[in-house]
Amino acid sequence: MRIGVLTAGGDCPGLNAVIRSVVHRAVVDRHDEVIGFEDGFKGLLDGRYRELDIDSVSGILARGGTILGSARLERDRLREACQNSEELLERLGLDALIPIGGEGTLTAARMLADAGLPVVGVPKTIDNDISATDRTFGFDTAVTVATEAIDRLKTTAESHQRVMVVEVMGRHAGWIALEAGMAGGAHGICVPERPFQVDDLCKMIEERFARGKKFAVVCVAEGARPAEGSMPYEKGQIDQYGHERFTGIGNRLAIELEHRLGKEARPVILGHVQRGGTPTAYDRVLATRFGWHAVEAAHRGDFGMMTALRGTEIVMAPLADAVTELKTVPQDRMDETEAVF
Amino acid sequence: MRIGVLTAGGDCPGLNAVIRSVVHRAVVDRHDEVIGFEDGFKGLLDGRYRELDIDSVSGILARGGTILGSARLERDRLREACQNSEELLERLGLDALIPIGGEGTLTAARMLADAGLPVVGVPKTIDNDISATDRTFGFDTAVTVATEAIDRLKTTAESHQRVMVVEVMGRHAGWIALEAGMAGGAHGICVPERPFQVDDLCKMIEERFARGKKFAVVCVAEGARPAEGSMPYEKGQIDQYGHERFTGIGNRLAIELEHRLGKEARPVILGHVQRGGTPTAYDRVLATRFGWHAVEAAHRGDFGMMTALRGTEIVMAPLADAVTELKTVPQDRMDETEAVF
Amino acid sequence: MRIGVLTAGGDCPGLNAVIRSVVHRAVVDRHDEVIGFEDGFKGLLDGRYRELDIDSVSGILARGGTILGSARLERDRLREACQNSEELLERLGLDALIPIGGEGTLTAARMLADAGLPVVGVPKTIDNDISATDRTFGFDTAVTVATEAIDRLKTTAESHQRVMVVEVMGRHAGWIALEAGMAGGAHGICVPERPFQVDDLCKMIEERFARGKKFAVVCVAEGARPAEGSMPYEKGQIDQYGHERFTGIGNRLAIELEHRLGKEARPVILGHVQRGGTPTAYDRVLATRFGWHAVEAAHRGDFGMMTALRGTEIVMAPLADAVTELKTVPQDRMDETEAVF
Amino acid sequence: MRIGVLTAGGDCPGLNAVIRSVVHRAVVDRHDEVIGFEDGFKGLLDGRYRELDIDSVSGILARGGTILGSARLERDRLREACQNSEELLERLGLDALIPIGGEGTLTAARMLADAGLPVVGVPKTIDNDISATDRTFGFDTAVTVATEAIDRLKTTAESHQRVMVVEVMGRHAGWIALEAGMAGGAHGICVPERPFQVDDLCKMIEERFARGKKFAVVCVAEGARPAEGSMPYEKGQIDQYGHERFTGIGNRLAIELEHRLGKEARPVILGHVQRGGTPTAYDRVLATRFGWHAVEAAHRGDFGMMTALRGTEIVMAPLADAVTELKTVPQDRMDETEAVF
Structure with a gap:
């Protein structure tokens, strides 16, 4: 397979851990080809990417930030590209695309998936406010x-x-x-x-x-x-x-x-x-597992989905579920402490 | 209510956080009385305990170890005491007992519960090997x-x-x-x-x-x-x-x-x-939630149970489930990394 | 000897380490009596203090803040007290006073010393701006x-x-x-x-x-x-x-x-x-050495002085030297990096 | 100038900070050329080195280890090379050589200096046992x-x-x-x-x-x-x-x-x-200052010397002084605590 990966949206400790895990699973174990788009969807649309082999992800597990860079979403440009999705897909030559990002990114991911692109999302946000997953990496570090x-x-x-x-x-x-x-x-x-x-x-x-x-x-x-x-x-x-x-x-x-x-x-x-900074052990493990499962989902053809933590398991959840509603703090969690005012 | 709390077994970051949380919930919110037994079940059997008010748990949230001390279980003495459980219960004058501990402690807790004592267990182990809960506090710190x-x-x-x-x-x-x-x-x-x-x-x-x-x-x-x-x-x-x-x-x-x-x-x-040492934020939150829910369980009369994490929720699980089988690393978790040999 | 100790001025990691060290050296090694005044010079003037034995400083080495509290200096009240220094000294019954503090505190300490009180100062400031000492504790933590x-x-x-x-x-x-x-x-x-x-x-x-x-x-x-x-x-x-x-x-x-x-x-x-928070190892060592040497200075009758780091040694410097001039960053330290603008 | 730098001996947090500082000062400020020998003196003797520009030291300040690698000293080979020092110097084409290392390395550095090579040493050891400097970087981290x-x-x-x-x-x-x-x-x-x-x-x-x-x-x-x-x-x-x-x-x-x-x-x-691991702030500052002053010493022609901390200043000390005697803990430092047995 030829798999593309990109990071979009605000910074979040663990992004590099996902990238590394995708490369380890895909390139080393499954002999896939992985390319990394620079500066999020911008790199996807501009065709700016680089090959990611095992050496290019060496030493990044514990590093904050993202080696691929990130940039603000240009929603209009993306929408336009979606309208000509066959051309886009052909131009990219991808068998799977793994966008790693927050609500905005996952909404864009869904748009791409609806347009027929083989998308497997990976959720990230330090705010922990994405539905459909118990937790997101970055939150524990914050x-x-x-x-x-x-x-x-x-x-x-x-x-x-x-x-x-x-x-x-x-x-x-x-x-x-x-x-x-x-x-x-x-x-x-x-x-x-x-x-x-x-x-x-x-x-x-x-x-x-x-x-x-x-x-x-x-x-x-x-x-x-x-x-x-x-x-x-x-x-x-x-x-x-x-x-x-x-x-x-x-x-x-x-x-x-x-x-x-x-x-x-x-x-x-x-x-x-x-x-910023190095992710906690918890976030590194979660990010690594997300990356591994995203590659597996791609190989299974599980598109239009994103990785999610449910209890101790990583499952696949429809991208649609992730972005319909913000996961806010429910009443019973507030009740667990007398300190919430 | 008059609630007893004790810590038993090996050291585990987060024990003090549970004790503090029990006191906060019980004494402050619910106007209960809380006593802490010294050196685990030993203190229970010897009647060595002290009153725990809000000041006695001040500043312990972030501290490793346990202010109540711990000691090795004298299983025979405990079994004997169970055979005369009414006498024990009367002597202690407890409406609920919250033992915090690992497999051995929870087995003892179950023995006490079977003998009719109003027990609510709280699981702890840095090894994360207790069934019936997704995670235990202490593990993240380790x-x-x-x-x-x-x-x-x-x-x-x-x-x-x-x-x-x-x-x-x-x-x-x-x-x-x-x-x-x-x-x-x-x-x-x-x-x-x-x-x-x-x-x-x-x-x-x-x-x-x-x-x-x-x-x-x-x-x-x-x-x-x-x-x-x-x-x-x-x-x-x-x-x-x-x-x-x-x-x-x-x-x-x-x-x-x-x-x-x-x-x-x-x-x-x-x-x-x-x-040893200060628990991670993750472990402090989990320990605090366990303490809170243990008090609630006591008030509901949910005895013979222990607190457990399931996904994002704290639920009550039968003590029996906790101790029948060690939770070991399953095959699919090992498969998630090429590094396991 | 009967030694008084107090902490004044802004918070600084390492204050507790000094207090502990004074007590260890004075009480344990030299069989002195140590009393701690509460809330800085306020406690001194109000006669609010408590006996400090080895148990009262147990576990504070690694803790930020000060167990004695601190308060803003009431310079006028202090000056007044100095004018009647014999009465003050008699009332306190002290053989030595160890005030721990920054520029303001050391100026006050000098005033007391000039009025005839047996003062040994210990400098502290996270800003590292006290002359006469190479470094102050708290700075490394900051x-x-x-x-x-x-x-x-x-x-x-x-x-x-x-x-x-x-x-x-x-x-x-x-x-x-x-x-x-x-x-x-x-x-x-x-x-x-x-x-x-x-x-x-x-x-x-x-x-x-x-x-x-x-x-x-x-x-x-x-x-x-x-x-x-x-x-x-x-x-x-x-x-x-x-x-x-x-x-x-x-x-x-x-x-x-x-x-x-x-x-x-x-x-x-x-x-x-x-x-705030736990001092670094460096600051704990420096603070501990300062406390030890302050007690020794008191026993030698080295009053009107303060502890100071010179190279690897702790020496005694006149309080007068400490407070005449702020130690600012000299030109040659700025020259060591191209980054200073 | 053309300056060579190498790291030798055991690992020590701060090595990369010295390398970076040498490059920053020499290349950016003074328009020198800097080459880094690989694996210590081995690279020097084998002629294995790489050009170090500002990009090659980007992001290494906070990283443990050494980007140049290190290897055990082959003393005989080095001695031999010293006997033909003119040939060595010509072959290397160096105006200055900055070896960073502990006692063994500095002894070798002295040998090279005695043979006429323009050597400026930088001491490192986590053990803090090098005479002629108040402290070495790596020690604070340890x-x-x-x-x-x-x-x-x-x-x-x-x-x-x-x-x-x-x-x-x-x-x-x-x-x-x-x-x-x-x-x-x-x-x-x-x-x-x-x-x-x-x-x-x-x-x-x-x-x-x-x-x-x-x-x-x-x-x-x-x-x-x-x-x-x-x-x-x-x-x-x-x-x-x-x-x-x-x-x-x-x-x-x-x-x-x-x-x-x-x-x-x-x-x-x-x-x-x-x-191992990231150096403390203290060690990063000391290492950075050592690197800066080593370049300055090279420009002044201060050879046969090494950088040293004296109080708050970085001075140059003869390599000979550094290696004659191990700096052990003196009696008066042991006396400062009752804990030494």
Whole structure:
């Protein structure tokens, strides 16, 4: 077989592990040919790719980022290409295409599959918000980085009687905030799925201090929002070039808590450190298994599907299932901790 | 309710997280009373325990070990106590008992449950070999520690053209070797489930060197064994006091590979670093959820059961299911990597 | 002897290691009595302290923060107390006082010493800006945390062709930026000691991209400032309560680079994670040695001095030397890397 | 200038950082030509080298090992080459040679310098035992790895009432044992510089247990030896091929302590994980500075010298000084902790 692989969308620890695994399984075990498109679908449309042999994936398992690069999806160009899918397929000369990416990428993958291309998707997102799979690789790394930050912040908060507000990634789903908050023992967790009451947060913190505890840590997803009327909230401030900028919920909430509680509150915005660097062992294993199973699916002709974790097994799920609905934090997961506000 | 908790068996990162979670859920949310028995079942039988309130579990989430201590099971004493279970129950004055432990502990837990005690078990083992749950806490930490070691060994092996043999835990099940081997990109993985052919290992290493690769890493579970006749294998050497000692498969295999390949081979025996220290974020979350659900199960009267992970959910599984069979690495997991020998 | 110990000023990994070391040396080896004042000089003035025996420092070596707490210095109250130093000394009943802290604390320590109190100072600052000692504990930890962040950011920057601006601590001295920038391989480093030309930064980045490198990382100290006229620079923006807020150089510079280069630039503000959490091995050793030598100095009657690292030795330096001048990054250290702008 | 660089001797985190720094300073700043010899002096003698430009050192700063490889010194061949040094120099066409290595390498470097070659040495050893420099890179990484292991072992030792014996590197000098022991809070430290009394170790451990402490950690350098008559000590055991093997002091001491104390004692032999993997920030900075200063020394014609850390400065020290005497742990460093036996 001649198999194409590409990575698209935001960075995610484990991308290289998938690429390596695809090459190991396909080239070494099954004597396939593997080509890697550069900069996501852009490379696919432009015909920019390189042959991937075992040496080209040597040493990348533990490396963050993607050796193939990534770029923003040009949806219109892709749609156009799909309308002439036979030409595209012929030009590429592919027996299978393995796009690795998040919701946008998988939607594009589905478009290609519907147009008749032999597509096997591999889901990735640090946000863990893709339906049809129990977990995605990258998520564990993001949670680990955020948890280590909370661990560090706790001792400094305690010594100085402060409130720390840690903003983690998660625009639409609060998985990172929930799990890093639980793992780090945050006293408050705010997720996009549930608008939070600042009053309740303040009350909890005041009770802590009243009990003799001298600090509090709040872990807030970047997409979390205060309940209507709960705190003054405007989206932005104006930067030196007249643009609205940098007024994430972390900063706002720290100001609000300091104002209301009369205690020092400090925001920490973790940002892109959550999506870079070496993947955790968990993510490397999951990514490696996804890559292996994607090749097997290609050989079985299991197209229009993507790899998915179900319990301890890797199964194939229809691409359609992956992209219809965002997997958000359900009520019963929030109930498992008293910290979600 | 009055709930007793104890930790038994070998050390496992996440034990403290379970204890803390039990206290948080029971004492804070449900206004229960929680007592912690010291040194496992020993404390239960001797009546040595202390009250656990929220302050006594402050700051332990991220700490390895167990604040309650652990000790070897005295099975006979326990059996005896079970024969007079009403007396025991009355003496303890418990509405629920939450023993946290591995196979031995859960077997004891089942014995107590069969004798009529209100038991809710929580499984723990770094070996991940308990049936009825997808994963156990502690395992991810062990895999992480082993993977970090392999990461470090690879660069030094490469610079010096060496074969490194990393022995990891896993007497009866090869989960740690499999996942750390995959995550670290070990070229050979040996598990107890499949006797390995030293010839095949040697051949793989020689082919690597022939391809210009200047090193190899083999990850071997302590319980892995060479196939019959595959290499000279005696269990022990004699120490200065006449006892058989310290002749694990890691050491043996390194000697064997050096002898056969004529290349330097070095063993690294990770040992107890795999079971100590701060749990990973993954293990903290799983342990915390287990603790929460154990309390809920107690309140529902769900006795004779243990907490278990199934996919993304925590469910209750009969203690009987947990201990009948060891969960070993199945064939299809070994097939997912060419590295298992 | 009866020795008092206190921690004052901002948090710094290694404070607990000093406290532990003082207690080990004084109580165990020399049969002294050690008391710890709570919340810095506040506890000293209020007479709030507790006896510190070997059990009270058990397990704190690796813990961030300070078990004694810290608080802002009330300089006036302290000065007042100094004017009646005999009364103070009598009230405290101390043979020696070991204050652990940064510039402010050591200045206060000197005031106390000048007033006749038997003071032995121990310097601490993550900023490494105290003269008279080669290094301070806490600095290595801060550099390590910042370096790990840069490591992570590099892979994500590379995959997405971005410019990353990492803001690290250092209001008046650029040590953290310099060393984390060197250790992380940042392409630009901006320190308070040298106003930077944004033009030069832009030129370097453009040349990198022209050479085919697809990303750049700039490490900027919070106290770094653009050269006059180099970029529009106002100190603040207005928050929801009318206060100037959150407009650090990191955010500003990222906006500026994005504006000028036409490439995505992202700020990461590491903040308090740099001063919390477990100290590195280096900092633990240095802190432990400082504590040991402080006790020895007290026994020798070496007052008005502080512990200092000179080469590989711990020596005693006059408190006066420590606080007259800030130790900033000298020209020849900047010359050692082409990255400082 | 045309500058040659090579790495020789055992692996050491930071080698790549030196190579990168040499190339950055020489090629980018000074427009020199840099060639890298493969496999140490072997490549020098065989004329195996490659041009090193800025791209060839991209991304190696944080990587363990050495991109140039290393090999054992063939002293005779080197000596022979020295006898015809003019021919060698002409053949190599070098204006400067920068060998990076430990004692053996620096001795060879001195031989080459004495024969008239323009040599600037860079010292490396994880053991920190080279005179004439305050510290060597690699040492901090080794100490960090060993400290993290002790951190992990402590919790597991405590939970199970065990004695842990951690064997770290250091055949002739006890620096790693001393500093990792101090940083990890080991209760006993054994170094090659002082034969230890097992009786004293046992007494200390028994007193700990008597005080209610339920565990002890002993950190022992591989080169540490019991005092004459202190414990039965033979060097080796016989492996399956009749060779003496694997009977390090760690294993022996654990057996001895278990035998005498009647408590479980477990050895952990850290081995090669101490010399592999990513260097700490400290080591990366030191290695980078060494590389920069080596190039500067070459340009100044400062031959027969090596880079050295003195306090905070990098100075040049005669190669002769580096290799005359091993830098062992002095008495006053042992006195700084009660833990050295």
